[in-house]
Amino acid sequence: MKNIYFTLGPSKLFSGVDKDINQALKEEIASSFHRSPKIQNIFKETIEGLKQLLNIPSDYQIFFLSSATECMERILQNCVKENSFHFVNGAFSDRFYQTAKELGKTPKCIEVEPGSSFDFKNIKIPAKTELVCFTQNETSSGVAIDPKDIGQFKKRYPSMLTAVDIVSSAPVVDLDYSLLDLAFFSIQKGFGLPAGMAVLIVSPAAITKAKKLESQGLSIGSYHNFINLEEYSQVYQTIETPNVLAIYLLNKVVKKMLAIGIEKIRAQTLEKAKTIYDFFEQKKGFKSFVRDKNSRSQTIIIIETEGNSLEIVDQLREQGIFINSGYKEFKQHQIRIANFPAHSLANVKRLLKNLSSY
Ligand SMILES: *Cc1c(COP(=O)(O)O)cnc(C)c1O
Numbered sequence: 001m002k003n004i005y006f007t008l009g010p011s012k013l014f015s016g017v018d019k020d021i022n023q024a025l026k027e028e029i030a031s032s033f034h035r036s037p038k039i040q041n042i043f044k045e046t047i048e049g050l051k052q053l054l055n056i057p058s059d060y061q062i063f064f065l066s067s068a069t070e071c072m073e074r075i076l077q078n079c080v081k082e083n084s085f086h087f088v089n090g091a092f093s094d095r096f097y098q099t100a101k102e103l104g105k106t107p108k109c110i111e112v113e114p115g116s117s118f119d120f121k122n123i124k125i126p127a128k129t130e131l132v133c134f135t136q137n138e139t140s141s142g143v144a145i146d147p148k149d150i151g152q153f154k155k156r157y158p159s160m161l162t163a164v165d166i167v168s169s170a171p172v173v174d175l176d177y178s179l180l181d182l183a184f185f186s187i188q189k190g191f192g193l194p195a196g197m198a199v200l201i202v203s204p205a206a207i208t209k210a211k212k213l214e215s216q217g218l219s220i221g222s223y224h225n226f227i228n229l230e231e232y233s234q235v236y237q238t239i240e241t242p243n244v245l246a247i248y249l250l251n252k253v254v255k256k257m258l259a260i261g262i263e264k265i266r267a268q269t270l271e272k273a274k275t276i277y278d279f280f281e282q283k284k285g286f287k288s289f290v291r292d293k294n295s296r297s298q299t300i301i302i303i304e305t306e307g308n309s310l311e312i313v314d315q316l317r318e319q320g321i322f323i324n325s326g327y328k329e330f331k332q333h334q335i336r337i338a339n340f341p342a343h344s345l346a347n348v349k350r351l352l353k354n355l356s357s358y
Pocket of ligand 1: 009067068069070092135137138139165166167168186198
């Protein structure tokens with residue numbers, strides 16, 4: 001039987017990616033000039049497809065960067081002179097916050113224990129905040145933020161920009177992009193592709209902010225600042241030679257997702273998540289790490305284990321099933337399971353059947 005990857009990213013490839021890679025070679029994508037009409041057209045189709053799939057407003061920009069970690073840095077360089085504000089509840093939200101410090105900004109944060117979420121209604125953001133940063137799906141702890149809570153901030157603080165890390169929840173999370181300014185994901189998670197590229201979604205207000213900082217003589221970075229990215233994106237290019245193969249493959253996966261329908265993909269993902277959570281709910285020696293049901297991620301499922309989780313991870317691997325152990329201090333006490341669109345219900349059933357002997 002084939003190996004199945006329930007790892008958090010890289011993970012299981014979306015169905016047909018192997019054929020798409022072969023097709024790319026046949027079409028000589030890897031040797032084609034990156035400023036030729038052939039490649040520009042793929043670039044254009046990918047942007048249009050993503051806008052349609054995720055329902056992104058037409059006046060928003062979509063940029064291709066190298067990783068989600070790069071997106072964090074570019075967002076902070078282009079949209080923050082001094083003051084960003086971060087909701088920190090795990091390793092990735094903390095990385096966003098630390099990046100702001102490393103860039104010499106003066107970020108503020110509110111921090112809660114891994115596994116918990118935030119009491120958004122009672123949190124006040126300092127008035128001078130320029131950018132509010134959310135990690136909608138904190139992969140290290142399995143906590144998801146309700147998109148409505150993110151939308152509320154834009155209504156409460158219309159002068160501030162908002163940035164949302166959706167790396168491990170896109171395309172499943174249903175966001176109202178008109179109520180946020182920046183969102184980003186890398187393609188090796190929910191899109192089921194090889195690693196090596198990220199997508200950054202940018203509102204007109206965020207571009208305006210970058211231009212304002214630049215006009216004040218501040219650095220907004222070099223080749224990947226928003227002004228350069230926007231200028232080149234108009235002609236479906238990037239300054240550098242981009243990861244054309246990744247753009248090609250993303251275009252193919254987006255087309256497949258459009259053919260299935262995003263509503264169906266979301267419904268199926270929620271159904272699989274319920275199957276997994278329900279299984280562990282009834283299983284002795286296992287417990288959801290996120291206690292509040294409403295804060296549980298649908299795509300990153302974290303389960304506490306009474307016994308040593310590394311043994312479970314190792315034994316499953318021998319059966320050709322790959323999952324993750326816990327993050328850092330939780331290494332031996334948790335298993336982490338990705339539930340992405342690439343995973344079928346049959347895949348999930350095979351996983352749970354193998355787990356039922358514990
Ligand atoms: C994986 C992940 C990242 C980092 O993605 P890279 O592609 O490795 O840069 C950032 N945020 C979250 C929530 C993630 O899950």
